[in-house]
Amino acid sequence: MPSLIGTKISHTYRFFKALKEVSIELQKGECYALFGPNGAGKTTLMKIFATLLQPTLGSVSIMGKDSVQDREAARQALFFIGHKSFLYEDLTAIENIEFTIGLRGWRPTLGEIKTALDRVGIGAYASQKSRYLSAGMQKRLSLAKAILARPSLLLLDEPYASLDEKGIDIMNESIRDFSNQGASVLISSHDRLKAAEVAHRAGTLHNKGLKEVPITELANALF
Amino acid sequence: MPFFDVIKWILWKDMLSEIRSRESISSLFFFALNVILIFSFSFSVGQDVMLALMPGLIWVAFGFTSILGLGKSFLSEVHNDCIAYLQIAPVPKGAIYLGKLAGNILLMMVVEIILYPLFMIFFNMDILAKIPSLLIISFLATVGLSALGTLFSILTVQLRAREVMFPLLLLPLSVPVFIGAVEATQGALSGDPYSSYRHWIELLFIFDMIITIVSFWMFEYILDY
């Protein structure tokens, strides 16, 4: 069963059609990279997959659950890392993770949280209030949350933004791990080379529609 | 995700943040203290008249404090767009509302419990014997104010004119709370038997129930707009 099926998704913002009949299908363990110029509707599409927005027409199904009819079940299966960090400033890194994962109905042990934080390289800041974490560290913290959340579908909106070289490596390693463990990953990015390292398939969002690009031609393709 | 666990998580998160920063509780307390100070100079009347004005004064002070406190109860949620995570978290949205509501009630009740002794000291009131009934009235009125305030807080927190819009929405709709609370406090302070102000308590209770249920139900639409 595919982890993500988007069928003819259109999104109209009253008079403005932001997306026109986008279809996409992600198999288990597959990593898909989504590119496109500004204003092509990448963020809108990501928001629809993350169930932050509802498609005007068409349907999205995540792990076989319809994202409108069976919303909470679909949400249980996905994890979204967006531009913003979703962190509470007065809570420490550990407490933020506890809260986020806690709302998903699971309580990781302190050891598991520490391991995840070490894995993304911010173990030293585990008891730091998230207010004092830099943007890059916040991104890594989000990644640690994703590792603990163990979603079936991981949605990454601009995952490489504000990360340093080391951070990008950790990100790509983790994405590979997710794929190997059978989770599907959808990346929306501007950084073709970084994304090409991990993606199995790629597509460009164009004139409000999606067009598949062979992964080998990604570096040379003009779009 | 069990319903009550969500309430517990939200409450835990809010209380922990509050204990860490002590931002709201201290600012609310000192604000209310200032209101009391201004009151004592604004009404230069005898002790008798002051006592007659007391229920009104208490509730105007609590009302202003609520405006200040409830208005920014969702501020921490919009800071890093946490509200978006709450939207896509696989939990019933009404539970998030109830969690926030519980946190707000707790916060406001703490402030009110600290303020009652101050009223007693500054205005020479003898209320020790009446404290249980006063606390019941305060609780019911605080639930009503917080139920409306929590809902309007999320409506206004992202606006440029948050400070203006919040009281503008909250005050007209909370007229029944103020009427009920002032009348019941009047009854309690003058030592009347409970039966003489029971219907005001009932009014507060009905208001709380209706507004909480409707807000609980509306919250899903607000979050999943």
Place this chain on the structure above:
Amino acid sequence: MKLGERQSLRAIYIRWIAVAMILAIIFALAIFRYNREVSAIPLEALLQNKPDGMVRVLGRVVAGTLMRKESASTFNLSSDAKNTEISVLYIGKPDDNVRELKLLVLAGFFDPEKMEFTAQRIAPIPNIGFVVAAYLIALLPLIFFLFNMERNIILLSILIKEEKAYEPESSPNEQE
């Protein structure tokens, strides 16, 4: 919209002129009726002009002079400004409106010799200023509000037709 927008704009102006005219006619009739049936002269004017025939006069019932009987009441009527007083005979069943210190409009005949007024009908003071104010406050903004909305629709349609949609230049990224 089959008509051109400019024509519909003219149609709106014509329609609203018609509305204004109809309203003006109704108000003229109302004023006419007021002058004929309601308006009253003050007591001083009555004493000065001593008109014959039916007349309406405005005055206040003097305290302590009201006598009610089965078929008629008598009282003195005074004006607020000067201390002029006339006595009034009202024939008919006691009227609830006749109370001491109350402003009344009396319709009847004046006998200057006896300084006596025979009232046939009694009415409370018209307070016509309040009525006029209420109607003006209700109707003028309503007309303005409606007229503005209708006009706005036409103006917006004109603007929408004339507005050139903003077309972004194709960026180099977009060429395939």
Place this chain on the structure above:
Amino acid sequence: MISASLRGKLWKWSGVIGLLSGLFIFIGLFLGLVVAPPDYYQGEVFRIMYVHVPFAKASLLSYITLFLGSCFYLWKKDFIVDNLCHAAAGIGVFFTSVALITGSIWAKPTWNTWWTWDPRLVSFAILLLILIGYLMLRTFVDDKRKEATYAAVLAIIGFVDLPIVYFSVEWWRTLHQPMSISTRGVSIAPGMLTPLIFMMIGTSLLVSYMLLIRTQMLYLRHLLEAKQGGLLSEESS
């Protein structure tokens, strides 16, 4: 969703509704100002009734429309219904404030006071405040979809709250101000009733007409905004 053809039909019919409402209102005004006999106790002042009562009913009518429209919007998320709600709020503000002012003008000569803390008056004042808050909230929210949802929620909460306000003020008033003046309407003679009926029908039609017109106006305003912002797709132009 309300289809475009139905919308077109409604807008075509709006002219007829407007004409009818005009007719009824003109007849009502003529009967009320010229034909109806003066009231025995109030004299001429009772004629204020012919604008006050229908306008008060009109404001309730627009608030009920706002409430039902808000429920429908939350259910179907149809933007034209949101425009209808927005229109109803604007019209409601107009009728509520006029009803309050004319009521005040009527109260002065009859009860010798401009204002009394009567439950009905207080409820209307609160209604006005809710509607103004509603319109202000709409101007401050940037996102159109968010604006529509938030406004709908506010309208529904206000609608639920209003009866509680009414009853709490009534209780409060019986305690503090024993009813010295009756705020019940005047007893109406038949000759006085006919103009009122005409005015009532006329204003109800007028409210429908205004709703249609104003919804259309707000729709066009959004369309213009979208066009100016380049947010218009080829199909919908």
